[in-house]
Amino acid sequence: MRVLLSLCVTLLVLWSTVQCHHGPQHSHHDSNAANGSLRIYQENLDFAFRLYKHISALPDSQSKNIIFSPLSVSVALAALSLGARGKTHQQLFEGLGFNGTDITAEEVNQAFQHIQQDLNEKTDLDLSLGNALFIGQNAKLRPEFLESMKRYYQSEGFSTNFSNIEEAKQQINKYVEEKTKGKITNLVQEVDPLTVMYLINYIYFKGKWEMPFHPESTLEMPFFVNNTTTVTVPMMKENKKISVYYDAEIATHILQLHYNESVNAAAPS
Template sequence: MGPAWLWLLGAGILASVYCQPFPAHGDKSVGVSQTHSGQFSESAPAYHKVTPAITDFALRLYKQLAAETPGNILFSPVSISTTLALLSLGARADTSTQILEGLGFNLTETLQADIHRGFQSLIHTLDLPSPKLELKVGNSLFLDKQLKPRQQFLDSIRELYGAFAFSANFTDSATTGRRINEYVRKQTYGQVADCLQEFAEDTLMVLLNFIFFKAKWKHPFDRYQTQKQASFFVDERTTLRIPMMHQKEMHRFLYDQEMACTVLQIEYSGNARTLLVLPDSGKMQQVEASLQPETLRKWSQLFLPR
């Protein structure tokens, strides 16, 4: 993906959904990206306008979640940023500006139209068919029947974000909930069920984003090399006995002495990879605090096959 890291899935999730009640293709756009000399190249994909901001947003959000909620954290930066950018299309001027600036975009340097075209390009790129992996990223709106959205808004979200709008009756929360859950279940081939449990009484809209990802490892793990009772250290005092996979294979790997962590990149068949960061004992907070977009770019240049 070039110098910008494209964040799709957090923590190696295979099938997940981001469902949030509030109080996925159009023309192929060509944008601009900054070269090392500071100039811009007209041949770069339009998503280069948004991927640096998504990377920065991913790290900022992770640090905030880690500080507020100790424990397991799982989220998709692409899902959240795409959903909020879509929402900004239907917001008033001040709110739209606040949403996009909250995502990390500098609106004095980047036009809002270029941001939306960047997300359009990103969604189109992710949706390109591949014989080696399957990826579905989609957005949908369920609007209460009393809402009358402007046709321009509906046309824009469909063209730029591939999002479809459905009329719903939120006074019948049970029926609407089943309808939304069934929609997500079908889109994710039955892997995600009952994503939305209930609605607040004043709910008028549900903005939905789903992800389905399935791929095989480029170097598959041998199931006979799985130790069924290996020790997994949750923290200094807690150990679990769980199945652990093992393999001896060539992967891109490094040890960052300054950040005190081991970094391993494992490839899937197709254009996808997972990045595993393992802090040294007692160094979790240090690694979290030090993570920056520049860190990821540095690692990409220092990886060696081992």
């Protein structure tokens, strides 16, 4: 039997600054959850950068745009760890950047639960984040796993006939297409009839810049893909202070741009 994990590649690199300062109307429990979410978020940043370095070093990534969501990958792997035990759980946990002696799995699950709720409740963004389990008809999953997936990771569950390859593909792809508003239309292209379960993470994002670029300042200019290739593309222009980090190890600048609702895009160059 095989368990396959599929990750939806997203429209941009998405970072979310978790709001940890609540007004008097929020309970002490809510404040603790928010502070825990911020701690998980900070510790998981290392995973995001390690993942980017790995992807950017692949031969197929050379001179190409790399677009992915570290949050989406982290959520999917953390959700997968719910069903893992022993060495497998330890590897998933440590791979995400967490130390089992400093933080518990329950704290991680609660933090990701809070982060997802915080993102899905934002009103000035068109954003949705969630997970889905497509479960083989003969698979016997523990009820506590399904309950925890729904509680912590807002996961829906669907019975899927993987022996009918075309039907299974259509079921999964239709779900992802609907959740991403038509942006991802053919996530699964092949299905193994021996598959036990698919864990799908989806994220859809459409937002407005916190400080918009002026359209009249957008000009057609050359973009240097590498030392020998140049293409002409529309270049946005704005004079303002922004956060930039230089990673000397891979000779890359990280540019941070703010959207509304405390959501940021990180653009390596």
